[in-house]
Amino acid sequence: MTVLTMAKALNAGLRRALEADAKVVIAGEDVGKLGGVFRVTEGLQKDFGDHRVIDSPLAESGIVGTAIGMALRGYRPVCEIQFDGFVYPAFDQIVSQVARLHFRSLGQLKVPLVIRIPFGGGIGAVEHHSESPEAYFCHTAGLKVVACSNPVDAYWMIQQAVASDDPIIFFEPKRRYHEKSEVDESATPVALHSARIVRSGSDLTLIGYGPTVRTCLDAAEAAAQEGRDLEVIDLRSLSPLDTSVVLESAQRTGRVVTVHEAPVNVSLGAELAARITEQCFYSLEAPVLRVGGFDTPYPPSRVEDEYLPDLDRVLDMVDRSLAY
Amino acid sequence: MSDASGVSTEVELVQLLTPEGERVGHPQYSFDGDDDQIRDWYRDMVLTRRIDTEATALQRQGELGLWASCLGQEAAQIGSGRALQKQDFVFPTYREHGVAWCCGVDPIHLLALYRGVNLGAWDSAATHFHIYTIVIGAQTLHATGYAMGVERDGLVGTGDPDRDVAVVGYFGDGATSQGDVNEAFIFASSYNAPIVFFCQNNQWAISEPIERQSRIPLYRRASGFGFPGVRVDGNDVLAVQAVTTAALERARSGNGPSFIEAYTYRMGAHTTSDDPTKYRLADELEHWRLKDPIQRVRAYLSRTGAGQDDFFGAVDAEAADYAADLRRRCLTLPEPHLLDLFDHVYAEQTPDLAEEKGRYAEYLESFDDSIPEAVEGHPQAEPAYGGIA
Numbered sequence: 190m191t192v193l194t195m196a197k198a199l200n201a202g203l204r205r206a207l208e209a210d211a212k213v214v215i216a217g218e219d220v221g222k223l224g225g226v227f228r229v230t231e232g233l234q235k236d237f238g239d240h241r242v243i244d245s246p247l248a249e250s251g252i253v254g255t256a257i258g259m260a261l262r263g264y265r266p267v268c269e270i271q272f273d274g275f276v277y278p279a280f281d282q283i284v285s286q287v288a289r290l291h292f293r294s295l296g297q298l299k300v301p302l303v304i305r306i307p308f309g310g311g312i313g314a315v316e317h318h319s320e321s322p323e324a325y326f327c328h329t330a331g332l333k334v335v336a337c338s339n340p341v342d343a344y345w346m347i348q349q350a351v352a353s354d355d356p357i358i359f360f361e362p363k364r365r366y367h368e369k370s371e372v373d374e375s376a377t378p379v380a381l382h383s384a385r386i387v388r389s390g391s392d393l394t395l396i397g398y399g400p401t402v403r404t405c406l407d408a409a410e411a412a413a414q415e416g417r418d419l420e421v422i423d424l425r426s427l428s429p430l431d432t433s434v435v436l437e438s439a440q441r442t443g444r445v446v447t448v449h450e451a452p453v454n455v456s457l458g459a460e461l462a463a464r465i466t467e468q469c470f471y472s473l474e475a476p477v478l479r480v481g482g483f484d485t486p487y488p489p490s491r492v493e494d495e496y497l498p499d500l501d502r503v504l505d506m507v508d509r510s511l512a513y
Numbered sequence: 514m515s516d517a518s519g520v521s522t523e524v525e526l527v528q529l530l531t532p533e534g535e536r537v538g539h540p541q542y543s544f545d546g547d548d549d550q551i552r553d554w555y556r557d558m559v560l561t562r563r564i565d566t567e568a569t570a571l572q573r574q575g576e577l578g579l580w581a582s583c584l585g586q587e588a589a590q591i592g593s594g595r596a597l598q599k600q601d602f603v604f605p606t607y608r609e610h611g612v613a614w615c616c617g618v619d620p621i622h623l624l625a626l627y628r629g630v631n632l633g634a635w636d637s638a639a640t641h642f643h644i645y646t647i648v649i650g651a652q653t654l655h656a657t658g659y660a661m662g663v664e665r666d667g668l669v670g671t672g673d674p675d676r677d678v679a680v681v682g683y684f685g686d687g688a689t690s691q692g693d694v695n696e697a698f699i700f701a702s703s704y705n706a707p708i709v710f711f712c713q714n715n716q717w718a719i720s721e722p723i724e725r726q727s728r729i730p731l732y733r734r735a736s737g738f739g740f741p742g743v744r745v746d747g748n749d750v751l752a753v754q755a756v757t758t759a760a761l762e763r764a765r766s767g768n769g770p771s772f773i774e775a776y777t778y779r780m781g782a783h784t785t786s787d788d789p790t791k792y793r794l795a796d797e798l799e800h801w802r803l804k805d806p807i808q809r810v811r812a813y814l815s816r817t818g819a820g821q822d823d824f825f826g827a828v829d830a831e832a833a834d835y836a837a838d839l840r841r842r843c844l845t846l847p848e849p850h851l852l853d854l855f856d857h858v859y860a861e862q863t864p865d866l867a868e869e870k871g872r873y874a875e876y877l878e879s880f881d882d883s884i885p886e887a888v889e890g891h892p893q894a895e896p897a898y899g900g901i902a
Contacts, residue, residue, distance in 0.1 A: 214665075250696055251700050254655060254693060255655075256658055260658075264665070290644075291858065291859065292858050354860035355860050429866070
C-alpha cells in the first residue's frame with residue numbers, strides 16, 4: 190500500500206504497462222525529458238529510453254496519426270495531448286481514422302491506442318486549457334471513453350486502457366492530479382467499463398465523473414448534515430455507459446442529478462437523462478436534472494469558479510429535485 | 514529565371530523512356546531489367562487500364578456508386594508498385610488501383626468498396642496494402658508511424674535486402690496542401706523514418722490546378738523538410754521504377770525519408786461524379802494524350818521487336834477476359850446486411866451496442882411476423898400506388 194497523488198498513480202500505472210509489454214510506447218509533446226507538463230510521465234524516458242517514450246514534434250494530428258501507424262505495426266501507443274483544448278487539430282485522426290479502422294476492415298485491423306487528455310478547469314489557466322470535450326468523443330462510434338476521478342482508479346484504469354484492443358480516450362481531471370490516496374498495487378481492479386457507487390444513499394442519486402466526483406461527494410456530505418441521504422455514482426466509463434449501475438440506483442432513489450463541467454446542452458447528462466427516463470419512467474419522482482458548465486465558451490479564469498459546478502449549485506439542484 | 518522561392522526555375526525531370534518510346538540515359542538512374550520485365554509491366558498497365566475502364570462502365574450502368582479512375586497514371590502506379598519488395602508496406606489513397614494490382618489485391622475488393630458493399634475490407638496484413646483512405650492526406654501519418662514502428666523493430670539498415678523494410682505513403686498534388694502531409698514530412702524527417710512519400714502530381718485536385726496548391730515544383734518542398742526530393746516522368750514506367758527503387762533502398766538502409774513527385778496527368782475525371790469540361794481545356798488533354806504511359810512502352814516494344822502483334826493481341830484478349838470476369842463477379846457480390854456490422858465496431862463488443870443490435874434484430878423479425886399469409890381463394894389485394902395508374 191502506497192500513498193500516491195493521481196499524477197504519481199498514473200505514472201506508476203504507465204510504468205507498469207511499459208514493463209508488462211515491450212510494445213507499449215508513449216508519445217506526446219514534452220513527455221520525455223520533461224516528464225510532461227504535469228509530470229505524469231516523469232522519469233519514464235530515462236528508464237525506458239527515447240525509443241519507447243517519445244518526445245513528439247508539436248503537432249497533435251501528427252502525434253495521433255503516427256500513433257495509429259505504430260499501432261498498425263503492432264505497437265500499443267499511449268499518446269498524450271497536452272491540454273484538452275489542443276485535441277481538435279487531431280480530431281480527424283481520432284473520429285474519422287482510428288475510430289473506424291476496426292469497422293472498415295470488418296474486424297481485421299485492431300488499433301490499440303490510448304489518447305490521454307488532461308481535462309477540465311479549476312486551475313486558473315489561460316484559454317483552451319480548461320475544456321471538457323468528452324461528449325464529442327462519446328458521440329463517435331468506435332471510440333471508448335473513460336475518465337478517472339481518484340488515484341486508485343487512475344493507477345488501474347490506465348493499465349486496463351493500455352491492455353484494451355480498442356482505441357480509448359482517457360480523460361484525467363487535471364485539477365485533481367495532486368489529490369492523494371492509498372493505492373494497493375496488489376489489489377484486483379474492477380472492470381474498466383464499469384460505473385461505481387462511491388457513496389450509498391436512498392434519497393437521490395448524484396452522477397459525476399472525473400473532477401466532479403469529489404464535488405458530488407462534498408455535496409452529499411453537506412446534504413447529510415441536513416438529513417438528506419444522497420447516493421453518489423462515479424461513472425468512470427463515459428462510452429460505453431455502465432447503465433446497469435445507473436438504472437438500478439435511479440429506480441431505487443427515484444431522483445437523479447447529473448454533474449459535469451461540460452455544458453449540459455447535448456452532454457453526458459443529456460444522454461443519462463434520456464436513458465434513465467426511458468428505463469425508469471415509473472420509478473422517477475422527479476425529472477432527471479443536470480448541473481454543468483454554462484453554454485458559453487469556457488470563461489476567463491477569474492470567473493471560472495462561477496462556471497464550474499460547485500457544492501452550492503449541486504445542492505440547489507438537489508433541492509429542486511426533492512421539491513417535485 | 515527564378516520561381517517564387519527565388520530558386521532557379523529549371524526543373525529536372527528524370528526520364529528513361531521518351532513519349533516516342535526511345536530509351537534514354539540518365540546520370541543517376543537506370544533501368545536494370547530486360548525486355549521480359551518491360552513486357553510484364555506493359556501487361557500490368559494494360560490490365561490496370563482495362564479494369565479501370567470496366568469499373569467506370571459499371572458506374573455508368575448504375576452498378577457502382579462511384580469510381581475514382583486512375584486513367585493516365587498507370588506508369589506511376591505500376592512503376593512504383595513493381596519496385597516494392599514483398600516485405601515493404603503501402604498506404605494508398607483511394608485511387609491506387611495499379612499499386613493494389615502489384616500488391617496482389619484482387620480488384621473485386623476495390624469494386625466492392627465503390628459499389629457500397631463494404632468500406633474496403635481486403636486483407637491488408639497479407640497484401641501489405643493498407644485499406645484505402647478517403648480523407649485527403651490522413652494516411653501519410655499512418656505510413657510515417659508504421660515506418661517508425663519498423664525502425665523500432667530493428668528492420669532498417671540490417672544489410673539484409675530480404676529483411677529491411679520500407680514504407681510508401683501515396684498521395685496526390687492536392688494533398689500537399691494538407692496539414693497532415695506536412696506533419697508527416699516533419700515526423701518522418703525528425704525520426705529518420707524508412708518511408709518514401711510518393712506524390713502523383715496529376716495536375717488537378719478536382720477542379721483546382723496545381724498552381725493553386727504550390728508556387729514551386731512540389732519535389733522542391735522536400736528540401737525544406739530536410740530530405741531529398743525528385744521529379745520523375747510519371748508516365749515513364751522505367752523511370753518511375755528506377756527512382757522508386759532507389760528511394761526504397763535509401764529507406765531500407767536507414768538513410769531516411771525521401772519524396773518522389775511523379776509528374777503525370779489525370780486523363781479522366783476526378784471521379785465519375787465530376788465533369789472536367791467545366792474547368793479544363795480539351796487541348797491540355799490532347800497534349801498529355803501524346804505522353805500516354807502505355808503507348809510509349811508499346812512503341813518501344815514494337816520498334817525493338819521485343820513485342821509483336823501476337824503479344825499485344827494476347828494481352829488485350831487477356832484484359833478483355835479479365836474485365837468480363839470481373840464484371841460478372843461484381844454483379845454477384847453478396848449484399849451486405851446492416852445487422853452484421855454491429856459486431857465490427859469494437860474489438861471488444863460493448864453491452865450497449867449488443868443490445869442495440871438485438872433490438873434491431875427484433876424489429877426486423879417483427880416485419881416477418883406482420884405479413885399475413887394469403888388465405889386460399891382470397892389473394893392479397895395488389896398494393897395501391899397513390900391512384901397513379
